[in-house]
Amino acid sequence: MAHAVQDAVSSQSRVAVRSGGHCLEGFVADPAVRSLIDMTRLRGVEFDERRRSFAVGAGTDLGTLYEMLFKRWGVTVPGGVCPQVGAGGHISGGGYGALSRRFGLVVDHLEAVEVVTVDHSGRARVVIAEADPSGRNHDLWWAHTGGGGGNFGVVTRYWLRDPAASRLAAPDELLPIPPRTLTIRHASWPWTVLDTAAYGRVVDNFVRWHEQHSKAGTPETGVFATLWLNSVTTGDLVLIAQADDAALLDDFVAAVGDGVPAPTVTPDRTLPWWDAFRYSSFADFGRSIGQRIKDKSSYLRAGFRPAQLIALVDRLADGTPGGVGATVLLAGHGGAVNQMAPASRAIPHRDSVVKVQYSVSWADPADDAIHLDWIRRLYRDVFASTGGVPVPDAVSDGAYINYPDTDLADATWNTSAVAWSHLYYKDNYRRLQKVKRAHDPLDIFHHALSVRPR
Numbered sequence: 001m002a003h004a005v006q007d008a009v010s011s012q013s014r015v016a017v018r019s020g021g022h023c024l025e026g027f028v029a030d031p032a033v034r035s036l037i038d039m040t041r042l043r044g045v046e047f048d049e050r051r052r053s054f055a056v057g058a059g060t061d062l063g064t065l066y067e068m069l070f071k072r073w074g075v076t077v078p079g080g081v082c083p084q085v086g087a088g089g090h091i092s093g094g095g096y097g098a099l100s101r102r103f104g105l106v107v108d109h110l111e112a113v114e115v116v117t118v119d120h121s122g123r124a125r126v127v128i129a130e131a132d133p134s135g136r137n138h139d140l141w142w143a144h145t146g147g148g149g150g151n152f153g154v155v156t157r158y159w160l161r162d163p164a165a166s167r168l169a170a171p172d173e174l175l176p177i178p179p180r181t182l183t184i185r186h187a188s189w190p191w192t193v194l195d196t197a198a199y200g201r202v203v204d205n206f207v208r209w210h211e212q213h214s215k216a217g218t219p220e221t222g223v224f225a226t227l228w229l230n231s232v233t234t235g236d237l238v239l240i241a242q243a244d245d246a247a248l249l250d251d252f253v254a255a256v257g258d259g260v261p262a263p264t265v266t267p268d269r270t271l272p273w274w275d276a277f278r279y280s281s282f283a284d285f286g287r288s289i290g291q292r293i294k295d296k297s298s299y300l301r302a303g304f305r306p307a308q309l310i311a312l313v314d315r316l317a318d319g320t321p322g323g324v325g326a327t328v329l330l331a332g333h334g335g336a337v338n339q340m341a342p343a344s345r346a347i348p349h350r351d352s353v354v355k356v357q358y359s360v361s362w363a364d365p366a367d368d369a370i371h372l373d374w375i376r377r378l379y380r381d382v383f384a385s386t387g388g389v390p391v392p393d394a395v396s397d398g399a400y401i402n403y404p405d406t407d408l409a410d411a412t413w414n415t416s417a418v419a420w421s422h423l424y425y426k427d428n429y430r431r432l433q434k435v436k437r438a439h440d441p442l443d444i445f446h447h448a449l450s451v452r453p454r
Helices: 002-010 062-073 087-092 138-143 196-212 246-256 273-280 306-318 365-382 420-439
Strands: 015-018 035-038 045-048 053-057 110-118 124-130 154-160 181-189 224-230 237-243 269-272 292-300 325-332 354-362
Touching (some): 002 035, 045 062, 062 273, 087 154, 138 420, 181 273, 196 237, 196 354, 237 246, 306 365, 325 365
Parallel strands (some): 015 035
Antiparallel strands (some): 053 154, 110 124, 110 154, 292 354, 325 354
C-alpha cells in the first residue's frame, strides 16, 4: 500500500481511497482524482494475540465484519446497518448503528489504527497510531475516532477491543456480546389518516420518548427504532423498532402513537441476533450501483420546534417529481454514545437523542436539478431560523460526517455564521487541524470537506 501511495505522490496525481464505495458525495468519483486506491483485497478479521484485539482490514465490508466476529467469537461491534459499506470509511467517521444505544460507537472500541501517511519530504510510510496516550502517534489515533475518511492518510487496518477489558480477557470478552434474540415490529400510518398536526405529533412523540429514555445502562437503551418520514409520493409514515424485550416494544409503540389514529401493525418477528441483523439491514445504495443520491443530516438534542415540524410535513406532503425515493429518517441515538466526553473522540456529538438523515434518490442524471432542489429546500426550510443548517443549540447539534454534504460549505445554502467544520466537528476541529499539519503536511489527502491544515 505504501508503494501505491508513493507512486501517486511521485507522479503528482490526486489520490483517493475506496473501501466500500458508498461515499454520499463525489469525493472518490471526482474527475480530478487520478490515482484511485481500492481496498477490496484488504478484507478479513483476525484475533491479534500480541495486541489482544481484533484486527480488521480496511476493505472489509460491515456484513463480513459482523459475521466473522459473531460466528467465530460470539461478539460484535455497534456499527451500521448497511452490510455492503466498507469498514475503512465507516469507522473513521465514528461508526454508528442499531446497537449504539447499548454499546456506543465503533470508535469507542478502537484500540489502534494502521495508516499510510506522507511526510514533509513526500515520503510515504506506514505508521501505527494507538489509543494509549503514551503510545505511538496517539494524536493520529484520535483523529481516526470520527475525523472522517480521506483526511490524514490511507487506513489499512483497525484493531478493536473494549478499552475497559482486562489484557488477560479471552477473545469472547473483548467486544460487546449482542442480544441473543431480537423482536422486530413494524407500524405504519397512511398519509390519508394523518393531518399535519397528527403527523407532527407522531414525530414529536418519537423524539420525546428518546429524550426520556436515553440514559446509558437502562433497559430502554435496548430499543432501537427508526421512523421513516416518507414523502407522499414515496410511501407511508413507518415505524420500525427492535428490542430483546417485547414488553418494551409495547410501551414504545404506544408512546409514539399516543394521541393519533392507531397504526397498522404487522405481526412481530423474533429472530436470533444474526438473522435479525440480516432481516433488518438496508439494501445496497448510492453511486456504486448507479443510483443518484443526495443526503443531509442533523442531530436532535430535543424535539423539533413547531415551525420546523410544519415545514417538514408540508414539504413531504408536496411530494417529489416523478415519485422517486424521498425520505427523512429519524434513528434513535443517545444511551452509551453519550457516556463519552465530546473531546474524548474526534466525533463530538455526545448529548443527542436522535440522528436524522434527509435523503432523496433518483435514476436519471437529467433530473439532478429537480431533486437536488427539493431536498435542499426541505432542509433549508426546516432550519430556516438558523441560516438553513443545524447550528448547535438547544434543539440541534450539527451534522454527521459519515453523511457528507458539501452544501454545508456553500454560502448559498448555509447562510449562518457557522462554518461547515463546526457543524461536523464543533470544538474538536482545531485539534484535527493540528493532526493534519503533523501527519499530512503536504495536504496529499483532501476533498471538498476534508480537514484544512489551517
